[in-house]
Amino acid sequence: xxxxxxIAADGRATAVELPAGTTVKDGxxxxxxxxxxxECGGNAMCATCHVYVDDHWLARxxxxxxxxxxxxxxxxxxxxxxxxxxxxxxxSDALDGLVVRMPEAQE
Amino acid sequence: MSxxxxxxxxxxxxxxxxxxxxxxxxxxxxxxxxxxAVVWLSRHxxxxxxxxxxxxxxxxxxxxxxxxRGVGLADFARETPWRPPSLLLEADPPQHTAARHAITAxxxxxxxxxxxxxxxxxxxxxxxxxxxxxxxxAIHDLAxxxxxxxxxxxxxxxQDGREHLLVYGALAFQAFGPxxxxxxxxxxxxxQAAAWVAEHTRxxxxxxxxxxxxxxxxxxxxxxxxxxxxxxxxxxxxxxIDTTVIAIGNALWLLARHPEQWAALRxxxxxxxxxxxEGIRVETPIQxxxxxxxxxxQLAGVPLAEGDKLLLLLAGANRDPRRWEDPERFExxxxxxxxxxxxxxxxxxxxxxxxxxxxxxxLSALAARVQTLEPAGxxxxxxxNTLRALSSLPLRVVAR
Ligand code: HEM
Ligand code: FES
Numbered sequence: 080x081x082x083x084x085x086i087a088a089d090g091r092a093t094a095v096e097l098p099a100g101t102t103v104k105d106g107x108x109x110x111x112x113x114x115x116x117x118e119c120g121g122n123a124m125c126a127t128c129h130v131y132v133d134d135h136w137l138a139r140x141x142x143x144x145x146x147x148x149x150x151x152x153x154x155x156x157x158x159x160x161x162x163x164x165x166x167x168x169x170x171s172d173a174l175d176g177l178v179v180r181m182p183e184a185q186e
Numbered sequence: 187m188s189x190x191x192x193x194x195x196x197x198x199x200x201x202x203x204x205x206x207x208x209x210x211x212x213x214x215x216x217x218x219x220x221x222x223a224v225v226w227l228s229r230h231x232x233x234x235x236x237x238x239x240x241x242x243x244x245x246x247x248x249x250x251x252x253x254x255r256g257v258g259l260a261d262f263a264r265e266t267p268w269r270p271p272s273l274l275l276e277a278d279p280p281q282h283t284a285a286r287h288a289i290t291a292x293x294x295x296x297x298x299x300x301x302x303x304x305x306x307x308x309x310x311x312x313x314x315x316x317x318x319x320x321x322x323x324a325i326h327d328l329a330x331x332x333x334x335x336x337x338x339x340x341x342x343x344x345q346d347g348r349e350h351l352l353v354y355g356a357l358a359f360q361a362f363g364p365x366x367x368x369x370x371x372x373x374x375x376x377x378q379a380a381a382w383v384a385e386h387t388r389x390x391x392x393x394x395x396x397x398x399x400x401x402x403x404x405x406x407x408x409x410x411x412x413x414x415x416x417x418x419x420x421x422x423x424x425x426x427i428d429t430t431v432i433a434i435g436n437a438l439w440l441l442a443r444h445p446e447q448w449a450a451l452r453x454x455x456x457x458x459x460x461x462x463x464e465g466i467r468v469e470t471p472i473q474x475x476x477x478x479x480x481x482x483x484q485l486a487g488v489p490l491a492e493g494d495k496l497l498l499l500l501a502g503a504n505r506d507p508r509r510w511e512d513p514e515r516f517e518x519x520x521x522x523x524x525x526x527x528x529x530x531x532x533x534x535x536x537x538x539x540x541x542x543x544x545x546x547x548x549l550s551a552l553a554a555r556v557q558t559l560e561p562a563g564x565x566x567x568x569x570x571n572t573l574r575a576l577s578s579l580p581l582r583v584v585a586r
Contacts, residue, residue: 108523118542120524122534126295145287153295 081175085112085130088183097170103179104128104165114181121166123147127185128165129154133178137161140168156182195488196222201229202474202497203363208569211473212514215502223486224496230259230364232476232495233488238509238526240486241498244477246531251477251496253533254278258362258476258572261495268361268373269380273410273417275425275533282532288408289418289536292400298539301340305543308336309551317555317585321562324442324579329435332548333427337540341422342396343386353379355428356570359472363571383423387416398422426537429471430544432575437465437545439579440516442561447518452586455553461518462545466527468516470501473574475529500526501574557586 083106084094097106107115107128116127123146132140140163143151151162165179198221200214201207207214218225219236227234235241244251254277256262262271271277273285312332316322330352338348357376360369385391389412392398398419405415441448441461451457479494490496504525505513511520528535535541552559563580 108521117523119528119534119538120530122528122530122538124290124534124536124538146290149287149290149294155295 081170081172081177083170083174084176084178085114086178086180087114088181099171101170102166103130103163103168103170103177106170107165114185115165116185117166118186119166123150123164123167126150126154126164129156129182129185130163130165130168130179131159131182132161132163132168133180134161136174136177139173143167154182155184155186195224195226195233197226197228198234199228202227202234203230203366203368203571205569208571209567211501211574212505215499215505218499219502219506222488224488224490227497230497232259232497233485233490235485235496235498236502236506237486238503238506241500241503241526242530244485244496244498245526245529245533248278248282248532250480250483252278252480253282253477255478255493256476259364259495259497260361261478261493263478263493269358270417272421272424273414274421274536279532284408285405285410285414285418286532286536288405288410289401289421291404291408292397293536293540295539297397298543301540302543302547304340305336305547306551308332309547310555313548313551313555317583320584321580321582324438324581325431325435325576326578328548329431329438329579332434333430333544336547337427337430337544340396341398341426342393343398343423344391344393347382347386350379350382351423351427352431354383355424355431356568356573358424359428359572360570362474362476366571368569368571383420384416387419387423389415392419422537425535426540428573429537430541432471432573433462433466433541434545434548435576435579436469436471436574437462437549438559438581439565439576440465440469441549442559442579442581444516445558445560447516448559451518451549451553452556455550457518458550458553459542459546460520460522461549462542463522463525464516464518464520465545467504467510467522467525468514469574470504470525470527471574472527472572473501474499474572498526500529552583555585556583558582558584 080096086092093112095110104117118127119125147167151158223237223240225234357372360372389402402415405418477496479490528538560582562582565576566578568575568577
């Protein structure tokens with residue numbers, strides 16, 4: 080299990096316990112956290128699960144693959160150095176305490 | 187597989203390619219789903235994967251369940267495919283990965299957003315014409331006309347001969363089934379269409395700046411030969427028109443049969459996108475796709491041998507009560523996200539964002555302009571090896 084905190088664009092924070100193996104995108108959808116859409120079902124096609132990852136955690140994530148990289152360039156909200164796709168961040172115990180911020184808009 | 191293995195798994199002599207199965211597939215898909223997650227189909231000597239969880243698992247494990255031996259019944263390790271295999275659909279990593287990069291570089295969300303304006307105005311224009319007439323055939327006059335104009339313009343094929351794309355799409359999907367009378371007929375009737383499509387994968391035939399030309403250029407940039415660049419363009423010509431025609435037609439049929447769902451959409455046209463998605467869940471255009479095992483493996487407790495064919499019941503998974511509440515119900519306000527109508531994993535449909543935009547454009551244009559939408563006669567069903575589609579759908583509309 081890992082405690083993940085989602086911070087909405089307006090600053091509202093929601094913390095949820097997520098089982099290892101799930102993704103940041105699924106964790107949001109299954110717990111009613113707004114701000115992530117995930118229209119393509121986690122298949123790295125839509126970029127509507129864009130999040131900004133707090134710097135402290137950035138280095139602990141798997142490296143960005145080419146498909147994710149290209150999609151982040153196409154996201155509706157600006158891409159930053161800490162942009163990732165929520166559907167590509169897989170939860171593990173090592174991510175206990177993860178903090179992600181949602182962008183202004185996803186579509 | 188050995189006879190012993192089969193004894194451990196449920197066996198069924200249902201034929202998923204029999205006319206009565208194809209005419210009304212859902213009770214029989216349910217029968218298979220309740221028999222087991224993995225069921226041996228004795229008629230065709232392959233496994234049906236019947237439930238959402240297992241279908242999703244197989245789709246997301248391309249190392250174990252490969253596509254390069256064909257995503258139809260034919261095993262490319264033993265049979266020569268009817269056409270050169272697709273570099274995307276019928277390929278595995280690392281070859282697949284390279285082709286996928288070349289095409290997603292063109293079909294990304296930004297490109298799709300740029301198409302919105304053109305799709306919306308074309309849809310509004312078409313709906314305006316149809317509303318004036320009052321009744322029409324929703325397949326021919328709307329579901330076919332929209333992708334044949336709006337999407338074909340984006341791809342950049344000439345006006346003349348576009349209808350060949352419908353025939354060719356239907357042929358390609360027919361050939362994923364067994365080599366039955368349906369397939370033979372499609373092959374015969376599709377000869378001209380296949381020639382037209384082959385010709386229009388060439389750069390010289392594609393409008394400069396269109397999606398087709400850009401995919402060709404991207405493929406060359408990614409190191410593909412001219413011939414392979416043409417094969418990648420062929421993917422969009424095969425999978426990019428007929429599929430959306432069917433999905434739009436199915437959505438219109440569902441809305442016409444469910445007046446309360448139509449009323450909800452009309453009162454809130456912003457539901458158009460989720461309505462289209464839900465339509466793909468309940469009337470999944472591509473009902474099945476296959477995979478072949480690359481090693482001996484257990485799936486849901488059933489031992490599979492290397493080289494076994496699996497028939498994934500995408501449509502069955504999309505109505506699996508283990509995954510969906512009240513699965514038979516068409517409910518446009520539900521979140522259908524997670525359905526496998528566009529596949530999942532590395533082969534997940536590359537055109538899905540375009541398809542959604544098309545569906546959204548058509549349904550929201552209708553919702554904005556039409557008060558009532560009703561059947562105006564019996565629809566005609568296309569009996570097809572792989573596709574769930576109507577060939578005719580008479581509708582009557584009253585303007586709002
Ligand atoms: C509602 C319409 C559509 C449906 C239901 C649909 C369905 C699917 C499905 C189920 C797959 C997965 C195949 C597999 O796993 O073996 C797929 C793949 C694919 N689709 Fe679509 N599709 C649609 C529209 C489109 C459009 C508009 C395009 C092109 C612009 C397109 C191009 C492709 C391509 C090239 C693949 C192969 C991807 C790969 O293997 O990596 N599709 N589609
Ligand atoms: S859910 Fe679509 S890209 Fe992440």
